[in-house]
Amino acid sequence: MEQNPKPPPSNSASLEKGLALFNLIARDRGQTPLKELAAGLALPRSTLYRLINTLEGTGMITRLEHRRYDIGLPLAEALHGITPAGQLARLCRPALRQLASACGATAHLGVMENDMVTYLVKESATSVPAALSISVENTQLEAYCSGIGKVLLAWLPEAERARYLAGGPFVALTSRTITDPRQLRETLKTVKAEQFARDDGEIAEDLYCLAVPLLTSDQSVSAAISLTFTHAGQKKHDDATYLTRLRACAAKLSRASLATIQS
Amino acid sequence: MEQNPKPPPSNSASLEKGLALFNLIARDRGQTPLKELAAGLALPRSTLYRLINTLEGTGMITRLEHRRYDIGLPLAEALHGITPAGQLARLCRPALRQLASACGATAHLGVMENDMVTYLVKESATSVPAALSISVENTQLEAYCSGIGKVLLAWLPEAERARYLAGGPFVALTSRTITDPRQLRETLKTVKAEQFARDDGEIAEDLYCLAVPLLTSDQSVSAAISLTFTHAGQKKHDDATYLTRLRACAAKLSRASLATIQS
DNA sequence: AAAATTAGTCCCATATAATGGGACTATGGA
DNA sequence: TCCATAGTCCCATTATATGGGACTAATTTT
Incomplete structure (x- = not known):
């Protein structure tokens, strides 16, 4: 169930996982609790939190209360004015x-x-x-x-x-x-x-x-x-x-x- | 030269590298050729391009001409309206x-x-x-x-x-x-x-x-x-x-x- | 208020998956 | 047309992400 042209051209799986997670968070903006959000990714807890922490550490996301996450301030600043x-x-x-x-x-x-x-x-x-x-x-x-x-x-x-x-x-x-x-x-x-x-x-x-x-x-x-x-x-x-x-x-x-x- | 609290709390090195690269691209917006941009990251060419391709594949960045890269359209759409x-x-x-x-x-x-x-x-x-x-x-x-x-x-x-x-x-x-x-x-x-x-x-x-x-x-x-x-x-x-x-x-x-x- | 559930952290042995050297091809500038 | 450099592909090596599980913290339930 991949694209036809090239199955996986050449990629970094963990980067991809992390970005997939980021993508979910960016679209959800803290509406859904993490567990539910990431359910589709089927990542073990350990891995999930490792990715979350790295995303947070780099300013891509911020942790808010009630196990929710949102886009990070540093990212918002970096992308300010982009439409x-x-x-x-x-x-x-x-x-x-x-x-x-x-x-x-x-x-x-x-x-x-x-x-x-x-x-x-x-x-x-x-x-x-x-x-x-x-x-x-x-x-x-x-x-x-x-x-x-x-x-x-x-x-x-x-x-x-x-x-x-x-x-x-x-x-x-x-x-x-x-x-x-x-x-x-x-x-x-x-x-x-x-x-x-x-x-x-x-x-x-x-x-x-x-x-x-x-x-x-x-x-x-x-x-x-x-x-x-x-x-x-x-x-x-x-x-x-x-x-x-x-x-x-x-x-x-x-x-x-x-x-x-x-x- | 790390932070005092915790040296590296628990992270995913390849995700971090990828995001560091993204960060550079997001701030530079295609002004600097890739080679020069990524010089500071000291990544082997092979790895550099693997990361670039993954970032591009997930819509974080787009490749433009003259070995330059810019923020991807999908990302711009996802983050539209964020200030x-x-x-x-x-x-x-x-x-x-x-x-x-x-x-x-x-x-x-x-x-x-x-x-x-x-x-x-x-x-x-x-x-x-x-x-x-x-x-x-x-x-x-x-x-x-x-x-x-x-x-x-x-x-x-x-x-x-x-x-x-x-x-x-x-x-x-x-x-x-x-x-x-x-x-x-x-x-x-x-x-x-x-x-x-x-x-x-x-x-x-x-x-x-x-x-x-x-x-x-x-x-x-x-x-x-x-x-x-x-x-x-x-x-x-x-x-x-x-x-x-x-x-x-x-x-x-x-x-x-x-x-x-x-x- | 105590007990139970769930979130989040930490550790570590294992093997998976990122790595990077190098050959190869495409691109683009002169 | 040639040359230099960008970008791709391959593959053996091992460094590194993985995930099970124990543990602690935060919530929720009774």
């Missing part, structure tokens, strides 16, 4: 920059927040065309009319998507913007089937954009990336070429979000 | 509640932020006397006129304290408020010498308060705790009695902030 979104941007930016430069276009990374797309990264090959000033890092845009938005919507759980589609109205930003919920639903179906989204002038007349998801191990989507061109501008190749590059980039980035303690 | 102040409050609250109840008074925990005291915890034995409504959790009060403020000022590095004292004016809140920087400086000297601060009606006529520091292993101060009584109210014992309890509580809480990876 999932910030970290995602940090980890993905170099690859997006490279993608943008290789394709002579603008690359974006976005996530869904309150039914809007938040752009976390924007990297451009050269100077940004004027039309592209609509997207700014750490600001939001509507989801229904952008490539990234459509990808994120397409991978949403069905219930969520239904709620979103019912929540219109979808204002037309250009003559090509999809404003009919039924048509949007069909489009999203296609997006999911084809594993990419296209925005052909739906957000601004002269913008063309291709987007693909960043899939996690459980096939859910954490974020999406896109390549945007000005129509007038330099779309030198056909969609397939750009999609290949986008997907290569997505695959590379997905690896970063893969890992978590299993079992 | 040092929040964690400090969380860890200390139970002990302060107990202290308050045992002393029949109100207990506070505060830290210094931008020359003001931020109150992170406020726990009262019974219903809060009206005079005590001045302090509210997560809001700030001036430092120069409160017990906690004076403790925090007293343990500040000399340069910082000088800057603070030069930064007046110190507005009188009652007839007893210390408003003269020179007198305040003397008071702080006494506070440091006696290891506690007293506020006798300096912030509000009928409030009496005793405060002690939460010392970390390096003798710096992260926070201070206090007991506040209404003068009219129930100060049943003399200062010494309350100070003993305050200090016992402080000692207990200090342990929580002690740990960090040592060299």
Whole structure:
């Protein structure tokens, strides 16, 4: 019941056990008594406490009353200011920059927040065309009319998507913007089937954009990336070429979000 | 060059090594190439990479380009929303509640932020006397006129304290408020010498308060705790009695902030 | 208040599992 | 294209994590 690629690549079992324990504590935050928490790990008492003590000694966890444990203050200090979104941007930016430069276009990374797309990264090959000033890092845009938005919507759980589609109205930003919920639903179906989204002038007349998801191990989507061109501008190749590059980039980035303690 | 109490209480060496490595990465955030970063740990390459891979496999770290490593996305997600102040409050609250109840008074925990005291915890034995409504959790009060403020000022590095004292004016809140920087400086000297601060009606006529520091292993101060009584109210014992309890509580809480990876 | 249960520590013989030397391959800079 | 260094893999050795169990401390029950 391990992963297919490589059973155990090369690891340190006791480190892994200790981290698994830490992971449990970090998620539980002192709600559950240790015994119950660690039941799943099936560690002998002796070993369990040895690990607990080492974790505590290094500041990863603190012991609170009633046999409960919580994240340690030193760790909280070391990780102060770290947010999932910030970290995602940090980890993905170099690859997006490279993608943008290789394709002579603008690359974006976005996530869904309150039914809007938040752009976390924007990297451009050269100077940004004027039309592209609509997207700014750490600001939001509507989801229904952008490539990234459509990808994120397409991978949403069905219930969520239904709620979103019912929540219109979808204002037309250009003559090509999809404003009919039924048509949007069909489009999203296609997006999911084809594993990419296209925005052909739906957000601004002269913008063309291709987007693909960043899939996690459980096939859910954490974020999406896109390549945007000005129509007038330099779309030198056909969609397939750009999609290949986008997907290569997505695959590379997905690896970063893969890992978590299993079992 | 270990701690005095117990040389190595009982630990898991490989877990410790792994966490020491993680600690370095978490503080460095990909600025330094691995080799240089881990130089101090003196680990053989083989072992170093085994640890790195295990850390990466559990989502603690991510590998980025140019032999650099950063905090992993899964960890960032697990620890999202955790702040040092929040964690400090969380860890200390139970002990302060107990202290308050045992002393029949109100207990506070505060830290210094931008020359003001931020109150992170406020726990009262019974219903809060009206005079005590001045302090509210997560809001700030001036430092120069409160017990906690004076403790925090007293343990500040000399340069910082000088800057603070030069930064007046110190507005009188009652007839007893210390408003003269020179007198305040003397008071702080006494506070440091006696290891506690007293506020006798300096912030509000009928409030009496005793405060002690939460010392970390390096003798710096992260926070201070206090007991506040209404003068009219129930100060049943003399200062010494309350100070003993305050200090016992402080000692207990200090342990929580002690740990960090040592060299 | 005493007895019983459970948490947490300590010790130590054993063998498991981390170690690290070294060969090998990938990567990336020049 | 070459060279240096990063990173992987393998394996014999033994250092080190393991876990049983005795023991103490802290809680809870009666």
